[in-house]
Amino acid sequence: MPSPSTKKDPYLPSKIYLYSSLFWLALGMIYGLILSLKFLWPNFLAFGPFQVFFQYGRIRPVHTNLVLFGWLTMANIGALFYVIPKLCRNQLSFEKIAAGTGIVWNIIVLAGTVALTMGFTTTTEYAEWPLWIDVLVILGMAAVALVCFATIATRKEKQLYVSLWYFMGSLIWLIGLYIIGNLPYKLLSGVPQFLIFWFYGHNVIGLWFTTVGVGLIYYLLPYLTRNPLYSHKLSLIGFWTIATFYVWNGPHHLQNGPIPLWLMKAGVIPSVLLIIPVWSVLANVFGTLKGKWHALSRNTPLKFLIVGAVFYLVTCLQGPFHSLQGPSSVIKFTDWVPGHAHLPLFGAFSFVAFSFMYVFLPKMLKTKLYSNKLMEWHFYLAVTGMFLFAFSTWSAGVLEGFAWIEGAQYGMQFVEMLISMRPFFAIRAVAGVAMLISSFVFIYNLAMTIIKANRNSQNEEISAG
Amino acid sequence: MSGYEDEKSMLPYIIGAVILFFVGTAGTTYLPFYDDQMQAPNQNAELRHLSVESSEYRGREVYIREGCHTCHTMFVRPVLADSSLGPISQPADYYYDAPAMLGTKRTGADLMWVGNRWNEDWHREHLLNPQKVLPGSIMPRYDYLSDQDLEDLIAYLMSLKPSPQTEGRPVE
Secondary structure, three states: OOOOOOOOOOHHHHHHHHHHHHHHHHHHHHOOOOOOOHOOOOOOOOOOOOHHOHHHHHHHHHHHHHHHHHHHHHHHHHHHHHHHHHHHHHOOOHHHHHHHHHHHHHHHHHHHHHHHHHHOOOOOOOOOOOHHHHHHHHHHHHHHHHHHHHHOOOOOOOOOOOOHHHHHHHHHHHHHHHHHOOOOOOOOOOOHHHHHHHHHHHHHHHHHHHHHHHHHHHHHHHHHOOOOOOHHHHHHHHHHHHHHHHHHOOOHHHHHOOOHHHHHHHHHHHHHHHHHHHHHHHHHHHHHHHHHHHHOOOHHHHHHHHHHHHHHHHHHHHHHHHHHHHHHHOOOOOOOOHHHHHHHHHHHHHHHHHHHHHHHHHHHHHOOOHHHHHHHHHHHHHHHHHHHHHHHHHHHHHHHHHHOOOOOOOOOHHHHHHHOHHHHHHHHHHHHHHHHHHHHHHHHHHHHHHHHHHHHHHHHHHHHO | OOOOOOHHHOOOHHHHHHHHHHHHHHHHHHHHOOHHHHHOOOHHHHHHHOOOOHHHHHHHHHHHHOHHHOOOOOOOOOHHHHHHOOOOOHHHHOOOOOOOOOOOOOOOOOOOOHOOOOOOHHHHHHOOOOOHHHHOOOOOOOOOHHHHHHHHHHHHHHHHHOOOHHHHOOOO
């Protein structure tokens, strides 16, 4: 934040985003834990005004929006503002606008959280915020895109590195799909509208969080391993196939549902073809690591990066499988789905963001990380939490799916099925605790790094003065 | 690095990203509006076409406000897991639904045709204290709703019924 020094801080926009993202991460994770506890004790926090403002149906979107747009989007933009000038060998253009959007983005997340708590929702998953907030989001994202594209346009390094392709694509796609996904929700209707909801819901993961995350993997990996990128050709294949196939994925969310057959095919075939981009990324990751695997044992940010990349692979092998009629008829609508959704967002791309912040936040502050031991703790707690969450929800999901097939579809039979899922819900809550603690360890570690760096710079000024 | 001349310009990436995005968008979000099955409402859709002044419409607003759609689907598929939920959902059923709430997660039961399943009194008891009616249920209590909201919500839930034609019953 603003230091007494008169020198301009080139990383200020990036810092505003990254610092804020830590706050929203903490809040979003707390909401997540409350949700998981409500599976065990539905009357948890159900007293006084809390009964309304922490009612499950209201806070589920609060949780998803906080972690998606408060935490991961802000972390991503913070990373873009740092990485793009590095790859272009120049300074961030329109620094003031960039810093301004950081403040606007915080207001947006706060306003959205309040609106959802009050019960104003559009029901569009991951786009529940009301229309007036959506307008601000689009203006904010347009400003972020302007900053990024202007920086790339005025670059001193002619060659566009693969990360920059992903970043350019992501910025264009996010704006496009956010506009389409947030068309006034009472304007359209019926199944075509629901298709738009899932066009948005799926693509915001695939064409924003995934593509920025993959761009960051391509930046971090050679940096951390000090190996050149394994294959240029693979990165080309990966980029153009994800750009071609991902956008078609929405209809598979209506698998076995009320949509025409042609549309189902148009949704499922590209879903299966998505194995190509994910495998080309992973082949590139493993190729780049060749001869450097030993570095994993000592380098915690690299651990985060590689485990994140592997989680990305697992997610994208699951996805095509889910989109098929047979598997979908068992696991769709069950607890398998949140397990699958947490894997890319917490497992894969939050891990990439953790890795980025551990490496580059201390660099921006010209200092060292406060504690490597805490970073190691964060890693193991986060991985344990992710595994517990994934396996408890996947197991519960399959069992729920087969219980429905046996006839437990409503009334007391449905409830009996839920009661038998309690052990899995308990494991999921434990996973929530582990993930929450891991995030607090992360936040504490970076907060101490920031505080110590600020203290040092003040001392320097005093001694210099 | 000199071998990649085409990677020195931003244009191929920008143009490529935009074109590929719009092709997929047109295919999955625009074309469906022009599919025959989406074009006309059926009898079920007419039953779900609520007038803004009706109690059912206000109930639907309560349903949205309280986030019922986060746990309840309205989406009956031709699969075994949905076999006792009632008639299979058709695109035309949802013709007037804005927003369409087909849902993604069944933490509670599907509500597509819940109006056929219980009566008003059951819903009232259940909404006020789900655990009393269904011991072990993890649905929250909705005893904080105003009487008006509660009755509207019940009216909406009771309106979620298939038309006689859909059920193969004679039309009155």
